[in-house]
Amino acid sequence: MVLADLGRRINNAVGNVTKSNVVDADVISNMLKEICNALLESDVNIKLVAQLREKIRKQIDAEDKPGINKKKLIQKVVFDELVKLVDCNEAELFKPKKKQTNVIMMVGLQGAGKTTTCTKLAVYYQRRGFKVGMVCGDTFRAGAFDQLKQNATKAKIPYYGSYTETDPVKVTFDGVEEFRKEKFEIIIVDTSGRHRQEEDLFEEMVQIGKAIKPNQTIMVLDASIGQSAESQSKAFKESSDFGAIIITKMDSNSKGGGALSAIAATNTPVAFIATGEHIQNFEKFSGRGFISKLLGIGDIEGLMEH
Amino acid sequence: AFSFLSGLFSGKTVTEDDLTKTSKSLSEHLINKNVAPEIAKKLVERINKSLVGTKVTTSIPKAARNALEKELLKLLTPETSINLLKEIQSKKAARKPYVISVVGVNGVGKSTNLSKLAFWLLSNKYRVLITACDTFRSGAVEQLRVHVNNLKKLTEDESHVELFQGGYGGADLVSKIAKGAIQYAEENKFDIVLLDTAGRRHNDAQLMAPLQGFVKAAKPDKIIMVGEALVGTDSVQQAKNFNGAFGPGRTLDFFIISKCDTVGDLIGSMVNMVYATGIPILFVGTGQTYTDLRTLSVDWAVDTLMS
Ligand SMILES: Nc1nc2c(ncn2[C@@H]2O[C@H](COP(=O)(O)OP(=O)(O)OP(=O)(O)O)[C@@H](O)[C@H]2O)c(=O)[nH]1
Ligand SMILES: Nc1nc2c(ncn2[C@@H]2O[C@H](COP(=O)(O)OP(=O)(O)OP(=O)(O)O)[C@@H](O)[C@H]2O)c(=O)[nH]1
Ligand SMILES: [Mg+2]
Ligand SMILES: [Mg+2]
Numbered sequence: 001m002v003l004a005d006l007g008r009r010i011n012n013a014v015g016n017v018t019k020s021n022v023v024d025a026d027v028i029s030n031m032l033k034e035i036c037n038a039l040l041e042s043d044v045n046i047k048l049v050a051q052l053r054e055k056i057r058k059q060i061d062a063e064d065k066p067g068i069n070k071k072k073l074i075q076k077v078v079f080d081e082l083v084k085l086v087d088c089n090e091a092e093l094f095k096p097k098k099k100q101t102n103v104i105m106m107v108g109l110q111g112a113g114k115t116t117t118c119t120k121l122a123v124y125y126q127r128r129g130f131k132v133g134m135v136c137g138d139t140f141r142a143g144a145f146d147q148l149k150q151n152a153t154k155a156k157i158p159y160y161g162s163y164t165e166t167d168p169v170k171v172t173f174d175g176v177e178e179f180r181k182e183k184f185e186i187i188i189v190d191t192s193g194r195h196r197q198e199e200d201l202f203e204e205m206v207q208i209g210k211a212i213k214p215n216q217t218i219m220v221l222d223a224s225i226g227q228s229a230e231s232q233s234k235a236f237k238e239s240s241d242f243g244a245i246i247i248t249k250m251d252s253n254s255k256g257g258g259a260l261s262a263i264a265a266t267n268t269p270v271a272f273i274a275t276g277e278h279i280q281n282f283e284k285f286s287g288r289g290f291i292s293k294l295l296g297i298g299d300i301e302g303l304m305e306h
Numbered sequence: 307a308f309s310f311l312s313g314l315f316s317g318k319t320v321t322e323d324d325l326t327k328t329s330k331s332l333s334e335h336l337i338n339k340n341v342a343p344e345i346a347k348k349l350v351e352r353i354n355k356s357l358v359g360t361k362v363t364t365s366i367p368k369a370a371r372n373a374l375e376k377e378l379l380k381l382l383t384p385e386t387s388i389n390l391l392k393e394i395q396s397k398k399a400a401r402k403p404y405v406i407s408v409v410g411v412n413g414v415g416k417s418t419n420l421s422k423l424a425f426w427l428l429s430n431k432y433r434v435l436i437t438a439c440d441t442f443r444s445g446a447v448e449q450l451r452v453h454v455n456n457l458k459k460l461t462e463d464e465s466h467v468e469l470f471q472g473g474y475g476g477a478d479l480v481s482k483i484a485k486g487a488i489q490y491a492e493e494n495k496f497d498i499v500l501l502d503t504a505g506r507r508h509n510d511a512q513l514m515a516p517l518q519g520f521v522k523a524a525k526p527d528k529i530i531m532v533g534e535a536l537v538g539t540d541s542v543q544q545a546k547n548f549n550g551a552f553g554p555g556r557t558l559d560f561f562i563i564s565k566c567d568t569v570g571d572l573i574g575s576m577v578n579m580v581y582a583t584g585i586p587i588l589f590v591g592t593g594q595t596y597t598d599l600r601t602l603s604v605d606w607a608v609d610t611l612m613s
Contacts, residue, residue, distance in 0.1 A: 010596070037343065043538035046338045109536065109595070111413030111564060142421075142452035145447025154444075195568035222413070226538020227340040228569045250413065253509040254540040277412065277443070 006255055014078055018071045028074065029175030032056060035078065042257030045230045047084070048264055056081050086260055094216040094243055096130065100181050103187045103212055106136075107205055107233060107240050108220035113248030115144065117220050117274055118190045119151040120282040121246075124272070125186045127155065131301030135175030137168045137208060154283045155279055158184075162258040166274045168192065170206060175210040182268035189214065205240055217242040218219035218271065221259050223249045229258035230265045237266040238263055244271035247285075251275045320357045320366060321500070328370045330352060339611055340574030344538040345581045353377055357390040375612055382604045383576065383585035390528070391430055394498060397527065403435070403491035405499045407484075408515065408562070411544055412505030415591055417446065417565035419532050420502050421453035423562075423589075425596035426581055427498055430460045435496040437487040438471035439480050442503040447471050451501060460596065468496070468605070477516040480504075481523035482550075488524065501526065508547035517551045528559040530588060532578050535569045545579035559585065564591035567598070571610045576602075 001135060013034035020027050032053050039049045062203060064070065096102035104121070106114045115138070122132045124276045134152055136159065138144035144162040152159035160175035172189050179187045194201035209217065221243040237240060245266075247259045250273045263270060275281040318324075329350045336346035355375040362369040394404045408416045417440070424434045436454050440446035454469040461467060470490055472483040473535060484501055491499045503522060506513035519528065533549045549558045563576045576587060584599070592598045 040337055041539060042342045043540075046334065109568065111415060111534070112412060141446075141449070142417075143449025145445075146448035147443070150444035176415040195565075197567055197570065205567075222536070224411075224537045224540045226536065226575060227338060227572050228536055229538075231570070232568070244553070251510075252507055252540065253543050254538070258538050265473075297553070 006038055006042045010035050010078070010082070013038070014075055016306035017074050023070045028057070028060065029077075032076070033213060034284060035238070042255030043224075043226050043261070044257035045227060045265070047262070048230070048261055049068070050081065052253040054079060068168060076215045088263065088267050093269060093271055096125065096186055096215070098130065098185055101183075101187065103176055103189065103214045105189045105191065105209065105212065105214035105217045105240075105283070106220055107191055107217060107224075107236060107242060109195055109222070112193065112220045112222045113190070113222045113246075114148050114193065115190050116146065116190050116277065117246055117248060117272075117282075119155050119157060120231060120279055121218075121272070122152070122157045122186070122188050123155050124282060124284075125281055129186045131173075131183065132186045132188065133158045133160065133182075135159070135172055135187060135189045136177070137172040139166050139168045139171060140192040144190075144192070147236070151279075169207045169211045172208050176212045180222060196232055202239045208237050209240060216244065216247055218244045219266075219268070220246050220248060221261075221262055221291060223247050223256045223259055223273075224252050224254035225258035225262075227258070229262045233262035234265050237268065242266075244269060246270070246272045246274065248274040252282065264304065265303070307365070311344075317361055317363070319359065319361050320369070322354070322358055324356050324366050325357065325370065328367045328503060330442060331367075332370060332374055332613075335552065336574065336577075338572075339577075340535075340538060340572040341611075342570065342574070342578045344539075344543060345578050348581070349374065349377055350579075351407065351425075357550060362486050370588070378577065378608045378611055379604060380598040381580055382587070382602070382607055386584060387585075388540055390588070394427075395433065395528070398497050400431075403493075403496050403499045404528075405526040406528045406530060407439075407501040407520075407524060408530050409533050409548055409558075410505060411537075414505070414532050414534040414537075414561075416440075416532045417449055417453070417502050418510045418594065419562050419564055419591050419599065420500050421450070422455055422591065422596050422599035423475055424453070424467060424500055425460065426599060428457060428466055431498040433466045433495060434468075435487055435491045435494075435499045436467065436469050437483060437499055437501045438469065439483055439501045441456065441472070441474045441476070441479050441483070442504040446502070446504070447457065447473065457596070462503065468494075477519065480516065481520055484524035506533060508544045508551075512526045514547065518553045521552045521556060530554075530560045530562055531558045531579075531585070532562045532564050532591075533575065534565045535563055535573055535575050535590075536565050537575050541575040541578040544583070545582045547581045549585060558585045560588035561585055562589045562591060562599075563587055563602070565599050566590045567592045571613055573607060575608055576607065577611065 013031045126132045136145045136148040165171045333346045385580045397404045409419045438447045453516045457463045457467045470487040587602045589599045
């Protein structure tokens with residue numbers, strides 16, 4: 001995972017401070033510059049980076065008192081602020097309950113990996129003993145139902161969809177009702193790709209949400225997204241109030257900073273990551289785990305405890 | 307004491323130092339537009355080089371902005387004018403189908419923009435054979451079938467567009483289908499063969515390697531990489547790796563930059579891809595319907611990047 005690169009560079013920048021003899025404004029400036037460059041090169045939103053730089057600088061000033069170990073202080077402040085950036089106040093991740101119906105709705109930009117991820121999530125829950133079904137709510141994209149159907153068939157997951165109904169609100173409602181009647185415990189609803197610039201598409205998402213009343217909405221986000229991550233994810237948050245993020249294509253070269261910006265902008269935790277095109281390329285991810293992995297904080301936390 | 311004003315007056319010779327602040331703000335401006343930091347840095351270095359030692363008649367920030375604008379204009383303007391239809395026409399005279407293939411990473415919009423290309427070619431009265439060389443992703447063949455059926459309804463003569471497919475399977479099948487399609491097109495007087503391919507990760511050698519065999523088998527007249535506007539800094543590496551994937555003597559011919567409608571004015575990924583490879587942009591994708599394929603207006607792009 002290339003994300004580790006970012007953590008390594010940040011660690012190095014902080015490490016350089018701890019190695020230098022005098023810790024003056026120049027040393028701190030250099031460190032901040034290096035950290036900010038690393039973040040920018042990983043696609044972290046530029047405004048977010050600027051804010052972070054100021055926060056770190058201010059926090060160091062505020063806590064700097066005579067006699068304090070300045071190097072330790074800097075270390076602590078940098079990592080605290082970085083964690084704050086993606087810390088969702090440990091927002092509780094959704095836990096589906098057995099013996100009742102849990103509807104999960106997938107939303108996201110075009111081509112992010114929603115349909116592929118639906119089956120991965122279905123298999124994940126099926127293996128944990130849930131009765132799982134999938135509904136194809138994408139009536140727009142050519143071949144969307146066939147795609148879901150072929151994936152579902154391969155993974156032996158029951159599915160619902162229509163070749164003729166063009167209203168996604170109706171298909172998803174009917175599909176959810178049918179699975180509900182048959183006492184399915186998890187119903188995963190796939191939807192079309194959409195983007196904030198097209199209001200009608202967002203309105204459609206809102207209508208689907210009203211019809212199927214999801215217990216959990218998940219935004220699927222491509223790890224390689226750049227500076228648009230912030231505004232797109234904010235807009236999705238406002239319209240769909242998603243409660244978790246799944247980051248896909250973590251097997252790519254991307255450094256995931258766009259996804260990090262989306263987490264920060266929406267204050268929403270990452271539930272899973274996808275690391276390839278095959279069903280098994282799917283992992284659970286805790287918010288904390290993501291942060292530690294991203295920033296390589298694992299080692300640092302250990303280091304700071306001494 | 308008034309040295310800060312000096313930049314405002316004409317005739318000042320520009321030094322490195324004069325440019326420090328402007329460089330920083332221009333570079334941040336570009337990064338904000340989704341230009342990768344490494345590319346932003348190189349662009350700014352280039353304009354600095356062009357300015358140091360010259361006399362400017364405007365303020366330094368203004369001179370630097372002008373220089374950047376020129377640089378972007380130069381970058382995005384293709385060196386030779388692109389006239390695909392003319393090339394197709396001359397091959398048609400030789401009674402050979404013109405073969406175009408799209409490549410790119412997963413989910414960027416290859417199949418959709420291939421269908422838009424088909425629509426454009428159909429409206430120019432060519433007969434188009436759409437070929438399903440993505441034999442991997444679920445529903446990839448059916449996706450193209452739906453497009454072909456839609457396109458049949460949008461053309462005056464249904465027989466002007468057809469689907470050629472061979473189902474799902476491995477890399478051998480891909481080359482077999484491509485060759486089969488070209489032969490079928492020759493026999494049935496199709497002017498153009500459009501080859502869709504599976505999305506692949508540019509950082510996976512195992513997935514990229516089959517592209518060489520594919521190109522050997524299909525000998526496409528044009529290879530178009532579809533790159534999306536949403537992608538961030540990775541666009542640089544994506545473009546480089548695809549450009550280098552076809553073996554010695556063969557590169558990409560064009561980009562289609564898709565999903566330009568989803569990024570507002572953050573259109574920097576096209577700068578990244580063109581800067582990284584020097585490959586020109588054939589079209590930009592501006593939506594999900596067949597008519598959402600446009601020639602890039604370089605003036606618009608530069609204005610948007612500078613705004
Ligand atoms: N490398 C890689 N590819 C992935 C991953 N997840 C999905 N893909 C691929 O990304 C492409 C797009 O995936 P889809 O599931 O069709 O995306 P979508 O969000 O449903 O797309 P739309 O419905 O058109 O908006 C496909 O080629 C998938 O195989 C992943 O984790 N890694
Ligand atoms: N908004 C917008 N969406 C687009 C554009 N081009 C393609 N899309 C959408 O992007 C999604 C993915 O498109 P595909 O054509 O399936 O992408 P692909 O590259 O063939 O995907 P794989 O074959 O799975 O790698 C679909 O939902 C398309 O409708 C565009 O220019 N603008
Ligand atoms: Mg889909
Ligand atoms: Mg495709």
